[in-house]
Amino acid sequence: MDAITLTRPDDWHLHLRDGAALNAVVAHTAAQMGRAIIMPNLTPPVTTTALALEYRDRILAALPEGSRFEPLMTLYLTDTTTPDEIERAVQSGLVKAVKLYPAGATTNSASGVTDLAHCDASIAMLARLGMPLLVHGEVTTPEIDIFDREAVFIERVMKPLLERHPTLKVVFEHITTADAAAFVASAPDTIGATITAHHLLYNRNKMLVGGIRPHYYCLPILKRERHREALLEAATSGSHKFFLGTDSAPHAKGDKESSCGCAGAYTAPAAIELYATAFDQVGALDRLEGFASLNGPRFYGLAPNADRVRLERSTWTMPKSFPYADGQTIVPLLAGETIGWKCRDLDA
Numbered sequence: 001m002d003a004i005t006l007t008r009p010d011d012w013h014l015h016l017r018d019g020a021a022l023n024a025v026v027a028h029t030a031a032q033m034g035r036a037i038i039m040p041n042l043t044p045p046v047t048t049t050a051l052a053l054e055y056r057d058r059i060l061a062a063l064p065e066g067s068r069f070e071p072l073m074t075l076y077l078t079d080t081t082t083p084d085e086i087e088r089a090v091q092s093g094l095v096k097a098v099k100l101y102p103a104g105a106t107t108n109s110a111s112g113v114t115d116l117a118h119c120d121a122s123i124a125m126l127a128r129l130g131m132p133l134l135v136h137g138e139v140t141t142p143e144i145d146i147f148d149r150e151a152v153f154i155e156r157v158m159k160p161l162l163e164r165h166p167t168l169k170v171v172f173e174h175i176t177t178a179d180a181a182a183f184v185a186s187a188p189d190t191i192g193a194t195i196t197a198h199h200l201l202y203n204r205n206k207m208l209v210g211g212i213r214p215h216y217y218c219l220p221i222l223k224r225e226r227h228r229e230a231l232l233e234a235a236t237s238g239s240h241k242f243f244l245g246t247d248s249a250p251h252a253k254g255d256k257e258s259s260c261g262c263a264g265a266y267t268a269p270a271a272i273e274l275y276a277t278a279f280d281q282v283g284a285l286d287r288l289e290g291f292a293s294l295n296g297p298r299f300y301g302l303a304p305n306a307d308r309v310r311l312e313r314s315t316w317t318m319p320k321s322f323p324y325a326d327g328q329t330i331v332p333l334l335a336g337e338t339i340g341w342k343c344r345d346l347d348a
């Protein structure tokens with residue numbers, strides 16, 4: 001297949017940041033995606049519906065002229081989030097989910113949840129109102145190896161959470177292990193998962209062999225090849241539970257190429273092309289539309305986008321960097337390298 005037409009995809013896990021950074025990155029996503037679930041890990045975090053609606057206005061103001069991109073907002077769950085706040089979020093119609101960051105798990109998670117027991121009433125409200133809880137699924141205890149943090153989270157946190165709240169809708173975000181893929185596949189239909197393009201394309205060698213490559217450092221960290229294979233199998237299986245979430249996570253070049261580099265891969269400039277590359281590698285391009293454009297809206301109870309994009313097998317070179325906030329630059333994944341697919345707008 002040298003070209004494929006898809007219902008316009010959505011990104012069910014995206015970081016847009018704020019201010020000048022937001023202005024620098026939002027057009028990359030808006031060029032491809034119809035909608036995106038916007039992560040709330042700003043500083044300070046987006047903890048209330050009022051803050052989420054203000055952030056939404058700033059995103060809309062930063063969009064290129066004529067863009068129809070729709071940001072779907074989220075709240076950052078803390079130990080002190082109230083059930084009333086959850087109700088306000090649902091009533092707004094514009095906040096679509098609540099995000100659980102275990103405290104200390106990842107970028108800007110210092111205000112995250114220290115113990116889920118503190119959030120029991122808010123989570124019960126989510127379950128009652130049918131709003132999904134999006135979960136960064138890694139334990140943070142120092143004695144657990146960073147490569148095991150997701151698998152241990154399933155046993156210590158995810159299973160007890162679902163036993164206590166069996167009707168809760170949960171998205172296991174950016175899954176990176178065979179363990180998480182198997183857990184989600186065998187869970188009820190109320191449990192879904194997002195998978196990034198970089199975890200479908202690369203194992204940890206990409207980050208560590210022949211020199212340390214900070215642009216491949218993200219959380220959860222890249223895993224062994226057998227995990228990559230399991231993720232690709234899940235994404236291309238045709239199961240409705242798995243859907244596209246880039247976790248495109250912009251950080252300035254200097255913050256990545258540093259003695260203590262930030263976690264996050266900037267994939268938005270070639271998001272759908274990277275997924276097409278991964279699906280093509282296993283001859284599963286016919287499954288891409290379900291994963292990228294249909295399964296996500298189905299999970300969130302939304303209609304798929306009405307317009308389409310066309311992906312063509314054609315090579316182009318990813319720029320080495322893009323302008324970012326405050327005179328800095330940002331380095332996209334595969335900077336200066338060849339991409340084998342190109343997304344074109346149809347019906348524009």
Ligand SMILES: NC(=O)N[C@@H](CC(=O)O)C(=O)O
Pocket residue numbers: 015041106107108136217218219220247249250263264265
């Ligand atoms: N994925 C990452 O490595 N980083 C994300 C946070 C997250 O999604 O965990 C970020 O905000 O930079």
Ligand SMILES: [Zn+2]
Pocket residue numbers: 106136173174219220
């Ligand atoms: Zn995360």
Ligand SMILES: [Zn+2]
Pocket residue numbers: 013014015039247249
């Ligand atoms: Zn993320």
